[in-house]
Amino acid sequence: MTPFNFSSRTDWDLLPNELTMRVTEHRRRGRRLLDLTESNPTRCELSYPGGKILGALLQPENLSYEPTPPGLLQAREAVAGYYESTAGHRIDPKQILLTASTSEAYSFLFRLLAEPGDQILVPRPSYPLLDFLARLNDVDLKAYTLEYRQGWHVDLNSVEHGLTPRTRALLVVNPNNPTGSGIRAQEREALTTFCRDHQIALISDEVFLDFEFEDSPSSGSPHTELPGTSSRPSPERTRLRSLVGGTEALTFCLNGISKMLGLPQMKLAWIASSGPPAALTAALERLEVIADTYLSVGTPVQHALPTLLHEVRDTMCQQILTRVRSNLRALDERVAQTAGLCERLMADGGWSAVLAIPRTKTEDAWVFEWLDRDEVLVHPGYFFDFESEGHIVLSLIPPEAVFREGIDLIFSRIEKVLK
Template structure:
């Protein structure tokens, strides 16, 4: 709290002191050492995956880590290994178009600084990743949400999107597969976005952190890297290698040649100001990529088993709406019983000791009766969490 004799804090965000009810209840469980089932867990290091522990630790203790040779874009060999990752996926990109950052949040923050003046606007998907709002506030820009249409496989509602664009709109954020709806951007949507980007001079930023986690056969993804309009692609090892603690993400810069050249020069100035990525992880990256299949196959197997359990749960609960996600680590459940979502989540935690996300934190209307659960929870816990939700209902 500010008193008269102390400096004022910034008004970038609204500070509400204290904890919310759900958080306070969890804290009381922790204090009294009571167990609960966490159906929100999305930290891959806490869900019983088997990592090549010794190999990973060995990779990050190279003698060269004792020297500092900063490069604003990130070390060349690290960037080359990212080029190799995309090559395996069938995309040809250049290491010259990559910038390393310590997280995708930092990548967003750089891009907002690159593209927006204070007070200009960004558009974020709703429902969508909750951090976009806060990141925008911290960088002094306004945000507005555009709707994804629940009744049309969560496709972009272009009428709504059109109505949200103003002459201050600079960035349109996209997430594919989207968190939490699990929907994928279609080529028809991408064509329309291309027109919007060109006619309204809006830059697209695509978050593809879940792109290696697809749940249906033959899902064609398309090339976001070679475009004649500005698009940045953000990804990183917090999902690709399930190593969020290692702090390494990247930005790929794409767009028309002249624009792209100046863009990279400007972005280099921003990156050079922070130089935030540690040397040990950059040196380790080429080796770490070798473990991608081993780590991802465990997660994909986990998700597929949990999705099967969820299908069974869904078919025995006719009042619950559920659309199978096409990708990502989350599923959305809808029901009148989940109204009001925050109150439902609180009562579920209080009575059954099961934690779920109220949908409203992802931008669902509070009266939509939506909750969000993580698909990477350990399968036994996932199953018993759903059984407890059943009992509660």
């Protein structure tokens, strides 16, 4: 019999990679695992205010269904409030459209902006889900380079070179996963001008924006303050800054509660759109029809959103931020003891750290050795398309004790092998 015909866009190589196979076998044998790739916040021993979160879902309105394609107004107003209190930017709630996840937001935007075969400029290194999202939406990704020169920088030449008549959008991940690099003021200006001049959209994925590594010089990170409790932050105080509200280019900022509140299971994210009025109006109208086609965001989480943003965000953001900073400090202290064998690459924020490791063997060889001999799991850099070998990526959200023990084993192994 001839095989059944499936679409070529789903023609994936579904065989697990070698690392996945080894981890499965490791677990099957019942060995313990210090998982420094863990990125699911609900598995990281964070203290969720369960009563508040579940209470927010217990609303009688949840028993009726009023389909609202862009999302319930009170939920969109709460998102607008978030931008006002954190970025000091007032955005009309009508410019906010709710989606079930940031991944879905990407799909909506690719559908909005691109014909099959059109191109989206994306940073490299970055996170692998983008490849899947592009393929499922029939668009091609064209990489521009993030260069590491005492910190990550957008290689603006590579952006220019990546442009073709089929380019429809430029994507920034701000801060990027896994490099943790935010978009600097000059880069923001250059990229906005580029998008405006070439009539392409600017998409800014800001799911990690609230997790800045270093405290701002003055009163702490403005991104962790509750609405109404802070003086308006001056944008210069923080290196991580939302692109929300940009009017030069058609701009779409993506965020959601999956990372911001550590609640990926709630399935709520959004697109905050802005730009030149005519293009913005058309974009909002079309996005609304896309959203109407799926109506994918559940009613209970929309009703809960104001409470989640006003009463849960501060405590969750603060906890995750404390975790991330504490693990990063532990990593830096351990790096400092290795006498130059390793380097933690500079970054602005996010949930991961990149470690440059000795290139005496391949990334895989190191990663397999840590797994097999030390029971520690990390990701090799090539999973994220680093330009050269010699990197690993560590999640910064595992519990401190797990993280510290894990990195200690990693560095002890490096020292043993190289000394």
